[in-house]
Amino acid sequence: MHHVILGAGPAGVIAAETIRKHAPADTITLVGDEGEPPYSRMAIPYLLIGNIKETGTYLRKSLTHYADLRIDQVPGQATSVDAAARTVTLDNGTQLSFDKLLIATGSHPVRPPIPGMNLPGVHPCWTLEDARAIMALAQPGARVLQMGAGFIGCIIMEALAARGVELSVVEMGDRMVPRMMGPTAGGMIRDWCEKKGVKVFTGTKVEAIELASEPEGVVGKIASAIGLGSTEPAKGLRVKLSGGQTVEADLVISATGVRPAIGFLKDSGITCLLGVLTDEHLQTNVPGIYAAGDCAEAFDKVSGKTIVSAIQPNAAEQARVA
Ligand SMILES: Cc1cc2nc3c(=O)[nH]c(=O)nc-3n(C[C@H](O)[C@H](O)[C@H](O)COP(=O)(O)OP(=O)(O)OC[C@H]3O[C@@H](n4cnc5c(N)ncnc54)[C@H](O)[C@@H]3O)c2cc1C
Known part of the structure:
Protein backbone atom coordinates (compact mmCIF):
# COMPACT_ATOMS: atom_id res chain seq x y z
CA MET A 1 0.00 0.00 0.00
CA HIS A 2 1.44 3.39 -0.99
CA HIS A 3 0.34 6.41 1.09
CA VAL A 4 1.11 9.82 -0.39
CA ILE A 5 0.88 12.83 1.91
CA LEU A 6 0.83 16.35 0.44
CA GLY A 7 2.28 18.93 2.82
CA ALA A 8 5.06 18.42 5.37
CA GLY A 9 3.71 20.58 8.18
CA PRO A 10 2.40 19.27 11.52
CA ALA A 11 -0.60 17.50 9.95
CA GLY A 12 1.51 15.77 7.28
CA VAL A 13 4.25 14.69 9.69
CA ILE A 14 1.88 13.37 12.36
CA ALA A 15 -0.14 11.49 9.75
CA ALA A 16 3.03 9.88 8.35
CA GLU A 17 4.15 8.81 11.84
CA THR A 18 0.70 7.46 12.68
CA ILE A 19 0.50 5.43 9.47
CA ARG A 20 3.95 3.96 10.15
CA LYS A 21 2.82 2.87 13.64
CA HIS A 22 -0.19 1.01 12.24
CA ALA A 23 1.27 -0.23 8.94
CA PRO A 24 4.93 -1.20 9.36
CA ALA A 25 5.26 -2.54 5.79
CA ASP A 26 3.51 0.23 3.85
CA THR A 27 5.29 2.81 1.69
CA ILE A 28 4.90 6.42 2.86
CA THR A 29 5.79 9.45 0.72
CA LEU A 30 5.73 12.90 2.31
CA VAL A 31 5.72 15.74 -0.25
CA GLY A 32 6.88 19.18 0.97
CA ASP A 33 7.30 22.40 -0.99
CA GLU A 34 9.21 24.64 1.42
CA GLY A 35 12.81 23.46 1.12
CA GLU A 36 13.09 23.37 4.94
CA PRO A 37 13.03 20.44 7.33
CA PRO A 38 9.40 20.04 8.52
CA TYR A 39 8.81 22.81 11.06
CA SER A 40 6.11 24.38 13.18
CA ARG A 41 4.83 27.78 12.13
CA MET A 42 3.62 28.41 15.67
CA ALA A 43 7.26 28.40 16.85
CA ILE A 44 8.07 31.40 14.60
CA PRO A 45 7.18 33.98 17.31
CA TYR A 46 9.74 32.35 19.65
CA LEU A 47 12.31 32.61 16.86
CA LEU A 48 11.45 36.31 16.40
CA ILE A 49 11.87 36.93 20.13
CA GLY A 50 15.21 35.09 20.06
CA ASN A 51 14.18 32.34 22.50
CA ILE A 52 15.01 29.64 19.98
CA LYS A 53 17.12 29.20 16.86
CA GLU A 54 15.68 27.99 13.54
CA THR A 55 16.41 24.39 14.52
CA GLY A 56 14.10 24.93 17.51
CA THR A 57 11.17 25.30 15.11
CA TYR A 58 11.79 21.86 13.58
CA LEU A 59 9.00 19.41 14.36
CA ARG A 60 11.43 16.54 14.95
CA LYS A 61 14.95 17.17 16.17
CA SER A 62 16.74 14.03 14.97
CA LEU A 63 18.27 14.45 11.52
CA THR A 64 17.48 10.82 10.71
CA HIS A 65 13.92 10.79 12.13
CA TYR A 66 12.14 10.42 8.78
CA ALA A 67 14.66 7.96 7.32
CA ASP A 68 14.46 5.89 10.54
CA LEU A 69 10.69 5.62 10.08
CA ARG A 70 11.11 4.91 6.33
CA ILE A 71 9.13 8.03 5.44
CA ASP A 72 10.33 9.11 1.97
CA GLN A 73 10.58 12.89 1.78
CA VAL A 74 9.95 14.21 -1.73
CA PRO A 75 10.54 17.92 -2.48
CA GLY A 76 7.99 19.59 -4.73
CA GLN A 77 4.66 21.30 -4.94
CA ALA A 78 1.57 19.34 -5.94
CA THR A 79 0.01 21.09 -8.94
CA SER A 80 -2.84 18.66 -9.64
CA VAL A 81 -4.53 15.52 -8.40
CA ASP A 82 -6.27 13.03 -10.68
CA ALA A 83 -8.63 11.26 -8.31
CA ALA A 84 -9.79 8.74 -10.92
CA ALA A 85 -6.27 7.76 -12.04
CA ARG A 86 -5.02 8.05 -8.42
CA THR A 87 -2.02 10.19 -9.34
CA VAL A 88 -0.54 13.47 -8.15
CA THR A 89 1.57 15.71 -10.38
CA LEU A 90 4.29 17.92 -8.88
CA ASP A 91 5.62 21.22 -10.23
CA ASN A 92 8.89 19.53 -11.26
CA GLY A 93 6.97 17.14 -13.53
CA THR A 94 7.15 14.14 -11.16
CA GLN A 95 4.04 12.00 -11.14
CA LEU A 96 3.26 9.96 -8.01
CA SER A 97 0.75 7.10 -7.92
CA PHE A 98 -1.04 6.47 -4.66
CA ASP A 99 -3.35 3.97 -3.06
CA LYS A 100 -4.30 6.42 -0.33
CA LEU A 101 -3.79 10.19 -0.36
CA LEU A 102 -3.79 12.72 2.45
CA ILE A 103 -4.12 16.41 1.58
CA ALA A 104 -2.37 18.34 4.36
CA THR A 105 -1.31 21.47 2.50
CA GLY A 106 -2.29 23.94 5.24
CA SER A 107 -3.21 27.51 4.44
CA HIS A 108 -1.80 30.55 2.65
CA PRO A 109 -1.81 34.07 4.06
CA VAL A 110 -4.45 36.26 2.48
CA ARG A 111 -2.94 39.11 0.47
CA PRO A 112 -5.32 42.05 0.72
CA PRO A 113 -5.81 44.00 -2.55
CA ILE A 114 -4.07 47.14 -1.30
CA PRO A 115 -1.82 49.25 -3.53
CA GLY A 116 1.81 48.80 -2.52
CA MET A 117 1.56 45.23 -1.19
CA ASN A 118 4.36 44.24 -3.61
CA LEU A 119 6.85 46.79 -2.32
CA PRO A 120 10.03 45.53 -0.71
CA GLY A 121 9.67 45.75 3.06
CA ALA A 255 -1.38 39.41 9.15
CA THR A 256 -4.80 39.66 7.58
CA GLY A 257 -5.91 36.06 7.78
CA VAL A 258 -5.36 32.80 5.94
CA ARG A 259 -7.20 30.62 3.41
CA PRO A 260 -6.80 26.87 2.73
CA ALA A 261 -4.04 26.11 0.19
CA ILE A 262 -6.19 24.01 -2.11
CA GLY A 263 -6.10 25.77 -5.50
CA PHE A 264 -4.34 22.77 -7.04
CA LEU A 265 -7.45 20.61 -6.40
CA LYS A 266 -9.53 22.51 -8.97
CA ASP A 267 -10.98 19.99 -11.46
CA SER A 268 -9.72 17.07 -9.32
CA GLY A 269 -13.19 15.72 -8.52
CA ILE A 270 -12.53 16.28 -4.80
CA THR A 271 -15.26 18.43 -3.24
CA CYS A 272 -14.00 21.70 -1.75
CA LEU A 273 -15.99 24.42 -0.03
CA LEU A 274 -13.83 26.88 1.93
CA GLY A 275 -11.55 23.89 2.64
CA VAL A 276 -11.44 20.28 1.45
CA LEU A 277 -14.77 18.85 2.59
CA THR A 278 -14.41 15.74 4.79
CA ASP A 279 -16.62 13.35 6.71
CA GLU A 280 -16.17 12.37 10.37
CA HIS A 281 -13.24 10.13 9.38
CA LEU A 282 -11.58 13.05 7.53
CA GLN A 283 -12.27 11.24 4.26
CA THR A 284 -13.28 13.31 1.23
CA ASN A 285 -16.02 12.43 -1.27
CA VAL A 286 -13.42 10.21 -3.01
CA PRO A 287 -12.80 6.96 -1.10
CA GLY A 288 -9.18 6.68 0.06
CA ILE A 289 -8.51 10.43 -0.25
CA TYR A 290 -8.39 12.29 3.07
CA ALA A 291 -7.65 15.82 4.29
CA ALA A 292 -6.39 17.14 7.63
CA GLY A 293 -5.24 20.39 9.21
CA ASP A 294 -5.69 23.98 8.06
CA CYS A 295 -6.80 22.90 4.58
CA ALA A 296 -9.62 20.61 5.77
CA GLU A 297 -13.25 21.51 6.33
CA ALA A 298 -14.74 19.11 8.86
CA PHE A 299 -17.92 18.74 10.89
CA ASP A 300 -18.01 20.79 14.08
CA LYS A 301 -20.29 19.34 16.72
CA VAL A 302 -20.64 22.68 18.53
CA SER A 303 -22.00 24.69 15.60
CA GLY A 304 -23.50 21.71 13.73
CA LYS A 305 -21.77 22.94 10.55
CA THR A 306 -18.61 22.08 8.63
CA ILE A 307 -15.82 24.52 9.42
CA VAL A 308 -12.13 25.17 8.78
CA SER A 309 -10.44 25.37 12.18
CA ALA A 310 -6.93 26.59 11.37
CA ILE A 311 -5.09 25.91 14.61
CA GLN A 312 -2.28 23.48 15.30
CA PRO A 313 -3.93 21.16 17.90
CA ASN A 314 -6.71 20.63 15.38
CA ALA A 315 -4.17 19.82 12.63
CA ALA A 316 -2.49 17.27 14.91
CA GLU A 317 -5.73 15.55 15.96
CA GLN A 318 -7.19 15.48 12.45
CA ALA A 319 -3.94 13.98 11.15
CA ARG A 320 -4.16 11.16 13.70
CA VAL A 321 -7.78 10.47 12.85
CA ALA A 322 -7.23 10.61 9.08
C1 LIG B 1 3.28 33.09 13.33
C2 LIG B 1 2.28 32.00 13.58
C3 LIG B 1 1.90 31.70 14.89
C4 LIG B 1 0.95 30.72 15.13
N1 LIG B 1 0.61 30.45 16.41
C5 LIG B 1 -0.29 29.48 16.68
C6 LIG B 1 -0.64 29.17 18.02
O1 LIG B 1 -0.16 29.79 18.97
N2 LIG B 1 -1.52 28.17 18.22
C7 LIG B 1 -2.07 27.45 17.19
O2 LIG B 1 -2.85 26.53 17.43
N3 LIG B 1 -1.76 27.72 15.90
C8 LIG B 1 -0.88 28.72 15.63
N4 LIG B 1 -0.56 29.00 14.33
C9 LIG B 1 -1.27 28.25 13.25
C10 LIG B 1 -0.59 26.90 13.01
O3 LIG B 1 0.75 27.11 12.66
C11 LIG B 1 -1.33 26.13 11.90
O4 LIG B 1 -2.65 25.87 12.33
C12 LIG B 1 -0.61 24.82 11.58
O5 LIG B 1 0.66 25.09 11.02
C13 LIG B 1 -1.43 23.97 10.64
O6 LIG B 1 -0.70 22.83 10.29
P1 LIG B 1 -0.88 22.16 8.86
O7 LIG B 1 0.04 20.98 8.83
O8 LIG B 1 -2.31 21.96 8.58
O9 LIG B 1 -0.40 23.28 7.80
P2 LIG B 1 1.01 23.97 7.59
O10 LIG B 1 1.77 24.09 8.85
O11 LIG B 1 0.73 25.21 6.82
O12 LIG B 1 1.79 22.93 6.66
C14 LIG B 1 1.39 22.69 5.34
C15 LIG B 1 2.62 22.46 4.49
O13 LIG B 1 2.19 22.11 3.17
C16 LIG B 1 2.93 22.85 2.22
N5 LIG B 1 2.16 22.94 0.97
C17 LIG B 1 1.18 23.82 0.64
N6 LIG B 1 0.72 23.58 -0.59
C18 LIG B 1 1.43 22.52 -1.06
C19 LIG B 1 1.41 21.79 -2.27
N7 LIG B 1 0.54 22.10 -3.26
N8 LIG B 1 2.28 20.76 -2.44
C20 LIG B 1 3.14 20.42 -1.42
N9 LIG B 1 3.20 21.07 -0.24
C21 LIG B 1 2.35 22.10 -0.07
C22 LIG B 1 3.12 24.18 2.90
O14 LIG B 1 4.16 24.94 2.30
C23 LIG B 1 3.47 23.72 4.32
O15 LIG B 1 4.82 23.38 4.41
C24 LIG B 1 0.38 29.97 14.05
C25 LIG B 1 0.79 30.27 12.73
C26 LIG B 1 1.72 31.27 12.50
C27 LIG B 1 2.14 31.59 11.09
Whole structure:
Protein backbone atom coordinates (compact mmCIF):
# COMPACT_ATOMS: atom_id res chain seq x y z
CA MET A 1 0.00 0.00 0.00
CA HIS A 2 1.44 3.39 -0.99
CA HIS A 3 0.34 6.41 1.09
CA VAL A 4 1.11 9.82 -0.39
CA ILE A 5 0.88 12.83 1.91
CA LEU A 6 0.83 16.35 0.44
CA GLY A 7 2.28 18.93 2.82
CA ALA A 8 5.06 18.42 5.37
CA GLY A 9 3.71 20.58 8.18
CA PRO A 10 2.40 19.27 11.52
CA ALA A 11 -0.60 17.50 9.95
CA GLY A 12 1.51 15.77 7.28
CA VAL A 13 4.25 14.69 9.69
CA ILE A 14 1.88 13.37 12.36
CA ALA A 15 -0.14 11.49 9.75
CA ALA A 16 3.03 9.88 8.35
CA GLU A 17 4.15 8.81 11.84
CA THR A 18 0.70 7.46 12.68
CA ILE A 19 0.50 5.43 9.47
CA ARG A 20 3.95 3.96 10.15
CA LYS A 21 2.82 2.87 13.64
CA HIS A 22 -0.19 1.01 12.24
CA ALA A 23 1.27 -0.23 8.94
CA PRO A 24 4.93 -1.20 9.36
CA ALA A 25 5.26 -2.54 5.79
CA ASP A 26 3.51 0.23 3.85
CA THR A 27 5.29 2.81 1.69
CA ILE A 28 4.90 6.42 2.86
CA THR A 29 5.79 9.45 0.72
CA LEU A 30 5.73 12.90 2.31
CA VAL A 31 5.72 15.74 -0.25
CA GLY A 32 6.88 19.18 0.97
CA ASP A 33 7.30 22.40 -0.99
CA GLU A 34 9.21 24.64 1.42
CA GLY A 35 12.81 23.46 1.12
CA GLU A 36 13.09 23.37 4.94
CA PRO A 37 13.03 20.44 7.33
CA PRO A 38 9.40 20.04 8.52
CA TYR A 39 8.81 22.81 11.06
CA SER A 40 6.11 24.38 13.18
CA ARG A 41 4.83 27.78 12.13
CA MET A 42 3.62 28.41 15.67
CA ALA A 43 7.26 28.40 16.85
CA ILE A 44 8.07 31.40 14.60
CA PRO A 45 7.18 33.98 17.31
CA TYR A 46 9.74 32.35 19.65
CA LEU A 47 12.31 32.61 16.86
CA LEU A 48 11.45 36.31 16.40
CA ILE A 49 11.87 36.93 20.13
CA GLY A 50 15.21 35.09 20.06
CA ASN A 51 14.18 32.34 22.50
CA ILE A 52 15.01 29.64 19.98
CA LYS A 53 17.12 29.20 16.86
CA GLU A 54 15.68 27.99 13.54
CA THR A 55 16.41 24.39 14.52
CA GLY A 56 14.10 24.93 17.51
CA THR A 57 11.17 25.30 15.11
CA TYR A 58 11.79 21.86 13.58
CA LEU A 59 9.00 19.41 14.36
CA ARG A 60 11.43 16.54 14.95
CA LYS A 61 14.95 17.17 16.17
CA SER A 62 16.74 14.03 14.97
CA LEU A 63 18.27 14.45 11.52
CA THR A 64 17.48 10.82 10.71
CA HIS A 65 13.92 10.79 12.13
CA TYR A 66 12.14 10.42 8.78
CA ALA A 67 14.66 7.96 7.32
CA ASP A 68 14.46 5.89 10.54
CA LEU A 69 10.69 5.62 10.08
CA ARG A 70 11.11 4.91 6.33
CA ILE A 71 9.13 8.03 5.44
CA ASP A 72 10.33 9.11 1.97
CA GLN A 73 10.58 12.89 1.78
CA VAL A 74 9.95 14.21 -1.73
CA PRO A 75 10.54 17.92 -2.48
CA GLY A 76 7.99 19.59 -4.73
CA GLN A 77 4.66 21.30 -4.94
CA ALA A 78 1.57 19.34 -5.94
CA THR A 79 0.01 21.09 -8.94
CA SER A 80 -2.84 18.66 -9.64
CA VAL A 81 -4.53 15.52 -8.40
CA ASP A 82 -6.27 13.03 -10.68
CA ALA A 83 -8.63 11.26 -8.31
CA ALA A 84 -9.79 8.74 -10.92
CA ALA A 85 -6.27 7.76 -12.04
CA ARG A 86 -5.02 8.05 -8.42
CA THR A 87 -2.02 10.19 -9.34
CA VAL A 88 -0.54 13.47 -8.15
CA THR A 89 1.57 15.71 -10.38
CA LEU A 90 4.29 17.92 -8.88
CA ASP A 91 5.62 21.22 -10.23
CA ASN A 92 8.89 19.53 -11.26
CA GLY A 93 6.97 17.14 -13.53
CA THR A 94 7.15 14.14 -11.16
CA GLN A 95 4.04 12.00 -11.14
CA LEU A 96 3.26 9.96 -8.01
CA SER A 97 0.75 7.10 -7.92
CA PHE A 98 -1.04 6.47 -4.66
CA ASP A 99 -3.35 3.97 -3.06
CA LYS A 100 -4.30 6.42 -0.33
CA LEU A 101 -3.79 10.19 -0.36
CA LEU A 102 -3.79 12.72 2.45
CA ILE A 103 -4.12 16.41 1.58
CA ALA A 104 -2.37 18.34 4.36
CA THR A 105 -1.31 21.47 2.50
CA GLY A 106 -2.29 23.94 5.24
CA SER A 107 -3.21 27.51 4.44
CA HIS A 108 -1.80 30.55 2.65
CA PRO A 109 -1.81 34.07 4.06
CA VAL A 110 -4.45 36.26 2.48
CA ARG A 111 -2.94 39.11 0.47
CA PRO A 112 -5.32 42.05 0.72
CA PRO A 113 -5.81 44.00 -2.55
CA ILE A 114 -4.07 47.14 -1.30
CA PRO A 115 -1.82 49.25 -3.53
CA GLY A 116 1.81 48.80 -2.52
CA MET A 117 1.56 45.23 -1.19
CA ASN A 118 4.36 44.24 -3.61
CA LEU A 119 6.85 46.79 -2.32
CA PRO A 120 10.03 45.53 -0.71
CA GLY A 121 9.67 45.75 3.06
CA VAL A 122 6.08 44.39 3.02
CA HIS A 123 5.91 40.79 4.26
CA PRO A 124 3.48 38.24 5.61
CA CYS A 125 4.67 36.31 8.68
CA TRP A 126 3.81 32.77 7.71
CA THR A 127 6.97 30.87 6.75
CA LEU A 128 10.53 30.55 8.03
CA GLU A 129 11.57 32.52 4.94
CA ASP A 130 9.22 35.36 6.00
CA ALA A 131 10.66 35.20 9.53
CA ARG A 132 14.21 35.64 8.18
CA ALA A 133 13.16 38.73 6.21
CA ILE A 134 11.33 40.15 9.23
CA MET A 135 14.27 39.56 11.57
CA ALA A 136 16.59 41.41 9.17
CA LEU A 137 14.29 44.45 9.17
CA ALA A 138 12.75 44.46 12.67
CA GLN A 139 15.85 45.75 14.45
CA PRO A 140 15.52 47.70 17.71
CA GLY A 141 14.13 51.15 16.93
CA ALA A 142 12.79 50.17 13.51
CA ARG A 143 9.31 51.45 12.67
CA VAL A 144 7.03 48.48 12.09
CA LEU A 145 3.38 48.58 11.08
CA GLN A 146 1.35 45.41 11.36
CA MET A 147 -1.89 45.01 9.45
CA GLY A 148 -4.31 42.77 11.32
CA ALA A 149 -4.78 42.09 15.02
CA GLY A 150 -6.46 38.70 14.90
CA PHE A 151 -5.37 35.64 16.87
CA ILE A 152 -2.15 34.99 14.93
CA GLY A 153 -1.56 38.72 14.38
CA CYS A 154 -1.50 39.30 18.14
CA ILE A 155 0.99 36.46 18.67
CA ILE A 156 3.27 38.02 16.05
CA MET A 157 2.76 41.47 17.57
CA GLU A 158 3.83 40.26 21.01
CA ALA A 159 7.06 38.91 19.50
CA LEU A 160 7.69 42.17 17.65
CA ALA A 161 7.11 44.20 20.82
CA ALA A 162 9.79 42.07 22.51
CA ARG A 163 12.23 42.94 19.68
CA GLY A 164 12.18 46.58 20.74
CA VAL A 165 10.65 47.98 17.56
CA GLU A 166 8.42 51.04 17.33
CA LEU A 167 5.17 49.23 16.61
CA SER A 168 1.80 50.30 15.18
CA VAL A 169 -1.07 47.85 14.72
CA VAL A 170 -3.98 48.49 12.34
CA GLU A 171 -7.14 46.38 12.68
CA MET A 172 -10.26 46.96 10.60
CA GLY A 173 -12.54 45.35 13.23
CA ASP A 174 -13.80 47.55 16.07
CA ARG A 175 -11.51 45.83 18.62
CA MET A 176 -8.48 43.62 18.83
CA VAL A 177 -8.92 39.88 18.03
CA PRO A 178 -12.48 40.75 16.94
CA ARG A 179 -13.49 37.24 15.85
CA MET A 180 -12.45 35.59 19.13
CA MET A 181 -12.79 38.29 21.79
CA GLY A 182 -15.75 40.37 22.92
CA PRO A 183 -15.44 44.11 23.60
CA THR A 184 -14.14 43.66 27.20
CA ALA A 185 -11.39 41.17 26.34
CA GLY A 186 -10.53 43.04 23.12
CA GLY A 187 -10.19 46.22 25.20
CA MET A 188 -7.91 44.46 27.72
CA ILE A 189 -5.59 43.40 24.88
CA ARG A 190 -5.59 46.97 23.60
CA ASP A 191 -4.65 48.27 27.09
CA TRP A 192 -1.79 45.75 27.30
CA CYS A 193 -0.52 46.91 23.90
CA GLU A 194 -0.72 50.59 24.71
CA LYS A 195 1.14 50.05 28.02
CA LYS A 196 3.92 48.44 25.96
CA GLY A 197 4.02 51.56 23.75
CA VAL A 198 2.25 49.96 20.78
CA LYS A 199 0.04 52.38 18.79
CA VAL A 200 -3.31 50.70 18.13
CA PHE A 201 -5.68 51.75 15.33
CA THR A 202 -8.97 49.79 15.44
CA GLY A 203 -11.89 50.31 13.04
CA THR A 204 -9.21 51.36 10.55
CA LYS A 205 -8.07 50.01 7.18
CA VAL A 206 -4.75 50.34 5.43
CA GLU A 207 -5.63 52.08 2.15
CA ALA A 208 -2.24 52.23 0.46
CA ILE A 209 1.45 51.61 1.03
CA GLU A 210 3.90 53.86 -0.77
CA LEU A 211 7.62 54.47 -0.85
CA ALA A 212 8.38 57.39 1.43
CA SER A 213 10.68 60.01 0.02
CA GLU A 214 12.19 60.78 3.41
CA PRO A 215 13.45 60.29 6.01
CA GLU A 216 15.44 57.13 5.45
CA GLY A 217 14.36 54.56 8.05
CA VAL A 218 16.57 53.26 10.86
CA VAL A 219 16.50 49.87 9.24
CA GLY A 220 17.39 51.34 5.86
CA LYS A 221 20.55 52.74 7.39
CA ILE A 222 21.40 49.48 9.16
CA ALA A 223 20.58 47.43 6.07
CA SER A 224 22.69 49.53 3.73
CA ALA A 225 25.54 49.45 6.26
CA ILE A 226 25.47 45.63 6.28
CA GLY A 227 24.74 45.28 2.56
CA LEU A 228 21.08 44.21 2.77
CA GLY A 229 19.94 46.98 0.46
CA SER A 230 18.06 44.75 -1.97
CA THR A 231 15.33 43.73 0.53
CA GLU A 232 14.90 47.18 1.99
CA PRO A 233 13.23 50.20 0.40
CA ALA A 234 15.81 52.97 0.24
CA LYS A 235 13.72 55.49 2.15
CA GLY A 236 11.15 53.54 4.13
CA LEU A 237 7.44 53.18 3.54
CA ARG A 238 4.49 55.47 4.06
CA VAL A 239 1.23 53.77 5.04
CA LYS A 240 -2.05 55.60 4.46
CA LEU A 241 -4.90 54.72 6.81
CA SER A 242 -8.65 55.08 6.28
CA GLY A 243 -8.89 57.54 9.19
CA GLY A 244 -6.72 59.97 7.21
CA GLN A 245 -3.57 59.25 9.24
CA THR A 246 -0.21 58.41 7.69
CA VAL A 247 2.30 56.15 9.42
CA GLU A 248 5.95 55.93 8.36
CA ALA A 249 7.40 52.42 8.53
CA ASP A 250 10.57 50.48 7.75
CA LEU A 251 8.63 47.22 7.68
CA VAL A 252 4.95 46.39 7.08
CA ILE A 253 3.73 43.00 8.20
CA SER A 254 0.55 41.65 6.72
CA ALA A 255 -1.38 39.41 9.15
CA THR A 256 -4.80 39.66 7.58
CA GLY A 257 -5.91 36.06 7.78
CA VAL A 258 -5.36 32.80 5.94
CA ARG A 259 -7.20 30.62 3.41
CA PRO A 260 -6.80 26.87 2.73
CA ALA A 261 -4.04 26.11 0.19
CA ILE A 262 -6.19 24.01 -2.11
CA GLY A 263 -6.10 25.77 -5.50
CA PHE A 264 -4.34 22.77 -7.04
CA LEU A 265 -7.45 20.61 -6.40
CA LYS A 266 -9.53 22.51 -8.97
CA ASP A 267 -10.98 19.99 -11.46
CA SER A 268 -9.72 17.07 -9.32
CA GLY A 269 -13.19 15.72 -8.52
CA ILE A 270 -12.53 16.28 -4.80
CA THR A 271 -15.26 18.43 -3.24
CA CYS A 272 -14.00 21.70 -1.75
CA LEU A 273 -15.99 24.42 -0.03
CA LEU A 274 -13.83 26.88 1.93
CA GLY A 275 -11.55 23.89 2.64
CA VAL A 276 -11.44 20.28 1.45
CA LEU A 277 -14.77 18.85 2.59
CA THR A 278 -14.41 15.74 4.79
CA ASP A 279 -16.62 13.35 6.71
CA GLU A 280 -16.17 12.37 10.37
CA HIS A 281 -13.24 10.13 9.38
CA LEU A 282 -11.58 13.05 7.53
CA GLN A 283 -12.27 11.24 4.26
CA THR A 284 -13.28 13.31 1.23
CA ASN A 285 -16.02 12.43 -1.27
CA VAL A 286 -13.42 10.21 -3.01
CA PRO A 287 -12.80 6.96 -1.10
CA GLY A 288 -9.18 6.68 0.06
CA ILE A 289 -8.51 10.43 -0.25
CA TYR A 290 -8.39 12.29 3.07
CA ALA A 291 -7.65 15.82 4.29
CA ALA A 292 -6.39 17.14 7.63
CA GLY A 293 -5.24 20.39 9.21
CA ASP A 294 -5.69 23.98 8.06
CA CYS A 295 -6.80 22.90 4.58
CA ALA A 296 -9.62 20.61 5.77
CA GLU A 297 -13.25 21.51 6.33
CA ALA A 298 -14.74 19.11 8.86
CA PHE A 299 -17.92 18.74 10.89
CA ASP A 300 -18.01 20.79 14.08
CA LYS A 301 -20.29 19.34 16.72
CA VAL A 302 -20.64 22.68 18.53
CA SER A 303 -22.00 24.69 15.60
CA GLY A 304 -23.50 21.71 13.73
CA LYS A 305 -21.77 22.94 10.55
CA THR A 306 -18.61 22.08 8.63
CA ILE A 307 -15.82 24.52 9.42
CA VAL A 308 -12.13 25.17 8.78
CA SER A 309 -10.44 25.37 12.18
CA ALA A 310 -6.93 26.59 11.37
CA ILE A 311 -5.09 25.91 14.61
CA GLN A 312 -2.28 23.48 15.30
CA PRO A 313 -3.93 21.16 17.90
CA ASN A 314 -6.71 20.63 15.38
CA ALA A 315 -4.17 19.82 12.63
CA ALA A 316 -2.49 17.27 14.91
CA GLU A 317 -5.73 15.55 15.96
CA GLN A 318 -7.19 15.48 12.45
CA ALA A 319 -3.94 13.98 11.15
CA ARG A 320 -4.16 11.16 13.70
CA VAL A 321 -7.78 10.47 12.85
CA ALA A 322 -7.23 10.61 9.08
C1 LIG B 1 3.28 33.09 13.33
C2 LIG B 1 2.28 32.00 13.58
C3 LIG B 1 1.90 31.70 14.89
C4 LIG B 1 0.95 30.72 15.13
N1 LIG B 1 0.61 30.45 16.41
C5 LIG B 1 -0.29 29.48 16.68
C6 LIG B 1 -0.64 29.17 18.02
O1 LIG B 1 -0.16 29.79 18.97
N2 LIG B 1 -1.52 28.17 18.22
C7 LIG B 1 -2.07 27.45 17.19
O2 LIG B 1 -2.85 26.53 17.43
N3 LIG B 1 -1.76 27.72 15.90
C8 LIG B 1 -0.88 28.72 15.63
N4 LIG B 1 -0.56 29.00 14.33
C9 LIG B 1 -1.27 28.25 13.25
C10 LIG B 1 -0.59 26.90 13.01
O3 LIG B 1 0.75 27.11 12.66
C11 LIG B 1 -1.33 26.13 11.90
O4 LIG B 1 -2.65 25.87 12.33
C12 LIG B 1 -0.61 24.82 11.58
O5 LIG B 1 0.66 25.09 11.02
C13 LIG B 1 -1.43 23.97 10.64
O6 LIG B 1 -0.70 22.83 10.29
P1 LIG B 1 -0.88 22.16 8.86
O7 LIG B 1 0.04 20.98 8.83
O8 LIG B 1 -2.31 21.96 8.58
O9 LIG B 1 -0.40 23.28 7.80
P2 LIG B 1 1.01 23.97 7.59
O10 LIG B 1 1.77 24.09 8.85
O11 LIG B 1 0.73 25.21 6.82
O12 LIG B 1 1.79 22.93 6.66
C14 LIG B 1 1.39 22.69 5.34
C15 LIG B 1 2.62 22.46 4.49
O13 LIG B 1 2.19 22.11 3.17
C16 LIG B 1 2.93 22.85 2.22
N5 LIG B 1 2.16 22.94 0.97
C17 LIG B 1 1.18 23.82 0.64
N6 LIG B 1 0.72 23.58 -0.59
C18 LIG B 1 1.43 22.52 -1.06
C19 LIG B 1 1.41 21.79 -2.27
N7 LIG B 1 0.54 22.10 -3.26
N8 LIG B 1 2.28 20.76 -2.44
C20 LIG B 1 3.14 20.42 -1.42
N9 LIG B 1 3.20 21.07 -0.24
C21 LIG B 1 2.35 22.10 -0.07
C22 LIG B 1 3.12 24.18 2.90
O14 LIG B 1 4.16 24.94 2.30
C23 LIG B 1 3.47 23.72 4.32
O15 LIG B 1 4.82 23.38 4.41
C24 LIG B 1 0.38 29.97 14.05
C25 LIG B 1 0.79 30.27 12.73
C26 LIG B 1 1.72 31.27 12.50
C27 LIG B 1 2.14 31.59 11.09
